[in-house]
Amino acid sequence: MYGLAATFADAFALLATFDHRAVEIVSLSLRVSGSAVILGTFIGLPLGACLAVGRFPGRSVALVVINGLMGAPSVVVGVVVYLILSRSGPLGGLGMLYTPAAMVAAQTLLVVPLMAAIARQIIEDTWQRYAEEFRAMRFTWLQSVTTLLYDCRHSLLVAVLAGLGRAMSEVGAVMIVGGNIDHATRVMTTAIALETSKGDLPLAIALGIVLVAVILVLNAAAFAMRAWAMRRYG
Amino acid sequence: MFPLRLRDVRFQPNGRKVLDGVELELGGEGITLVLGPNGAGKSVLLRTICGLLEPTGGQMDWGGGARPHLGVMMVFQHPMMLCASVLENVALALKPHGVPRTERRRRAARVLDRVGLLARASESARLLSGGEQQRLALARAWVTAPRLLLLDEPTASLDPSATAEVERIVREIRTDGTRILMTTHNLGQATRLGDDVVFMSAGRVREHAPVQRFFARPASDEARLFIQGELPWRMNF
Numbered sequence: 166m167y168g169l170a171a172t173f174a175d176a177f178a179l180l181a182t183f184d185h186r187a188v189e190i191v192s193l194s195l196r197v198s199g200s201a202v203i204l205g206t207f208i209g210l211p212l213g214a215c216l217a218v219g220r221f222p223g224r225s226v227a228l229v230v231i232n233g234l235m236g237a238p239s240v241v242v243g244v245v246v247y248l249i250l251s252r253s254g255p256l257g258g259l260g261m262l263y264t265p266a267a268m269v270a271a272q273t274l275l276v277v278p279l280m281a282a283i284a285r286q287i288i289e290d291t292w293q294r295y296a297e298e299f300r301a302m303r304f305t306w307l308q309s310v311t312t313l314l315y316d317c318r319h320s321l322l323v324a325v326l327a328g329l330g331r332a333m334s335e336v337g338a339v340m341i342v343g344g345n346i347d348h349a350t351r352v353m354t355t356a357i358a359l360e361t362s363k364g365d366l367p368l369a370i371a372l373g374i375v376l377v378a379v380i381l382v383l384n385a386a387a388f389a390m391r392a393w394a395m396r397r398y399g
Numbered sequence: 400m401f402p403l404r405l406r407d408v409r410f411q412p413n414g415r416k417v418l419d420g421v422e423l424e425l426g427g428e429g430i431t432l433v434l435g436p437n438g439a440g441k442s443v444l445l446r447t448i449c450g451l452l453e454p455t456g457g458q459m460d461w462g463g464g465a466r467p468h469l470g471v472m473m474v475f476q477h478p479m480m481l482c483a484s485v486l487e488n489v490a491l492a493l494k495p496h497g498v499p500r501t502e503r504r505r506r507a508a509r510v511l512d513r514v515g516l517l518a519r520a521s522e523s524a525r526l527l528s529g530g531e532q533q534r535l536a537l538a539r540a541w542v543t544a545p546r547l548l549l550l551d552e553p554t555a556s557l558d559p560s561a562t563a564e565v566e567r568i569v570r571e572i573r574t575d576g577t578r579i580l581m582t583t584h585n586l587g588q589a590t591r592l593g594d595d596v597v598f599m600s601a602g603r604v605r606e607h608a609p610v611q612r613f614f615a616r617p618a619s620d621e622a623r624l625f626i627q628g629e630l631p632w633r634m635n636f
Contacts, residue, residue: 294479301449301473302543303495312491316481398482399525 175367176374187368191375194352197265197339198332201272205328209277210321213284214310217292231285234278239271243341246271250342263344268352271338276328283324288313319394322387330380400462400470400546401427401578403448408457410443410602417443418454419602427546430569430579432589432610435599436630441582444599445549448580449473469496472545476552478536485527485535486511486520492539510542511535514568530561537568541575548572550581554588566592586626590614598622600630 179187216227248254250262250270261267291313299309314321336354343350345359353372360369403425410418418440425431433441446452448459449471461467472492481488489507490500498506511517514534519527524535533553540548550569554562562585569592573579583589589596589610596613598606598621605619617623624630 297446297451298473298475298479300451301475302492302539303469305495308494312481312494316483319482394482398523 172366172370176370179367179371180374184368184371187371187375189348190351190353190356190372193265193350194333194354194376195379197268197352198272198329200269201276201332202325202329204269204273205276205280205332206325208273209280209328210284210314210324211310212277213281213286213324214288214314216281216285217289218306218309218313228285231278231282235282237275237278238337239275239335240337240341242274243271243338246274246338246342262342263346263350265343265350267342268339268350271342272332272335275335275338276332279331280324280328283327284317284321287317287320287324291317319391319398322391326384326387329383333376333380400464400467401425402462403547404458404460405448406458406460408447408454408459410440410447410452411455416602418447420457421599421602421604423597423604423607425578425580427578428576429594430573430581430592431595431597432593433580433582433597433599434584434586434589434625435605436625439599440602441599442551443602445473445551445580445582448547449549467546469543470546471549472540472543472547473549473551474533474536474540474553476555478532478539480524480527480532480535483524484521485516485524488524488535489538489542492543496543506542507538510538513541513571514538515564528561530557530564533557533561533565534568537565537572541568541572541577544575545577547578547580550579552582552584554583554585562588586614598625600625 212231216224216231246267247262249256250259250267251257252262261270292309295313295316296309299312304312334354336358339345339350339352340355340358343352343355345351345355351359353376357369357372357376360366360372403423405421405423408418408421408423409416421440421444423444433444435441443452447454450466451473459466481491483491486504486507489511490503493503493506508517508520511520514537516527516531516534516538519531524532527535537553553569554565557565566588569579569581581592593610595607595609597604598613598617598619600621606613606617606622608618613622614626617626621630
């Protein structure tokens with residue numbers, strides 16, 4: 166029991182002193198996952214809106230695929246990105262493997278289906294209420310999509326948060342395409358896994374506390390923003 | 400665009416006769432009120448003219464040409480309100496017209512002034528009262544200067560003062576040269592607003608007459624019973 170308390174005390178000491186290793190790892194994690202979520206927002210939300218509004222052959226198949234990919238194991242996505250970026254792969258010439266860019270690519274692939282599926286559901290519900298009036302105003306398909314994305318912007322925070330949670334908490338994909346290289350591609354989740362296996366629990370716990378805190382703070386901010394939007398717009 | 404002629408227009412999904420051979424001719428001016436019991440096909444007629452529903456038979460002749468892409472607007476009983484300001488909700492309607500953003504906002508402000516909502520332009524549209532939302536919806540249609548405006552029971556859930564305000568705006572839109580076709584269950588409103596009345600039942604136009612004549616000497620038994628409030632619900636003529 167004393168050992169556990171001492172471990173937590175050491176972990177908080179690392180955080181309180183802004184341990185340079187922890188800061189470096191947290192910083193890279195935020196940059197990688199933040200970039201992936203920004204890319205996911207620009208790809209996943211419009212994709213979800215297109216699936217909500219569009220009626221085209223194969224739409225049902227597209228919906229099944231997107232919904233299925235929501236739960237794709239991160240190690241499988243990691244292997245796919247690894248094969249694409251490896252020296253013999255189609256994008257091997259870019260030399261991206263074992264770089265943060267490769268980790269961003271893998272996490273983007275992970276979050277796009279999740280964000281698209283959630284966005285599709287949110288926007289489709291709104292579209293069913295607006296469709297007739299948009300058609301009466303002679304909106305084009307693109308005008309409908311952009312207007313719906315704007316109208317649902319506060320609800321779509323849920324999709325962004327879900328994407329962020331998925332990106333920050335996954336370990337398999339970034340481990341495979343990043344390699345967990347110290348001072349280069351080590352992020353919070355891969356560091357936690359490594360340090361735990363090495364028995365260096367204080368750093369693992371310190372990073373775990375930061376990981377949970379970041380997700381809680383972002384959720385609280387999103388909650389506050391939605392509450393403000395409800396008061397402002399009804 | 401006018402005269403708009405409907406010849407034997409039918410809308411019969413799965414064999415159900417919602418519109419059953421509608422014959423109607425509308426000239427280029429005035430306010431026409433569409434009356435009739437629930438299920439008569441009034442709203443479906445408006446949606447068909449608007450192009451929201453494709454008739455399963457018959458012909459619509461828009462003054463010898465095709466249905467205009469722009470120039471026909473419709474206001475619904477429960478208009479949608481975007482999660483945006485009053486001004487943005489009105490300016491929205493000008494998007495398909497290719498009007499630049501600043502010009503959209505300028506025109507929207509001008510129309511909001513005419514419907515008495517300019518002072519609330521920056522407020523959220525969703526926080527307006529039902530009557531104000533309906534005025535906003537009318538402004539949204541008016542800002543596009545439509546040739547034909549279709550109003551589907553715009554005062555159905557409004558109190559008398561909000562109804563009077565909507566009627567004032569409808570008259571002003573008409574004065575601007577817009578042809579108006581409006582459904583209502585309010586017979587008093589029909590006499591106050593209408594130039595002529597289209598009476599429908601069971602998916603057919605039973606009578607099309609000037610307002611005074613329709614109420615003084617209805618030509619059909621259905622219309623007479625309807626005016627007297629004695630038309631049985633779901634009556635099949």
